[in-house]
Amino acid sequence: MGNITVYTKNDCVQCKMTKRFLKEHHINYEEKNINSDPDAITYLKSLGFKSVPVVFPKDENPIVGFRPEQLKGLVK
Numbered sequence: 001m002g003n004i005t006v007y008t009k010n011d012c013v014q015c016k017m018t019k020r021f022l023k024e025h026h027i028n029y030e031e032k033n034i035n036s037d038p039d040a041i042t043y044l045k046s047l048g049f050k051s052v053p054v055v056f057p058k059d060e061n062p063i064v065g066f067r068p069e070q071l072k073g074l075v076k
Contacts, residue, residue, distance in 0.1 A: 003058035004029040014066040015053040
């Protein structure tokens with residue numbers, strides 16, 4: 001697994017686009033789907049997030065939504 005965690009949900013276009021971007025740029029990540037993991041949604045809500053995707057890069061600020069310009073910063 002990578003040092004990036006991506007919180008997603010089913011039938012989410014922005015989630016699919018975010019995951020596609022990460023895969024196309026060979027960025028490893030761990031996915032946590034809030035539809036199948038109740039702890040994941042509890043965690044996001046505790047941090048004040050109300051929508052997905054939320055990308056948590058290690059030691060960096062979270063990226064909310066599909067933000068290609070911000071995701072490019074994860075490419076090494």
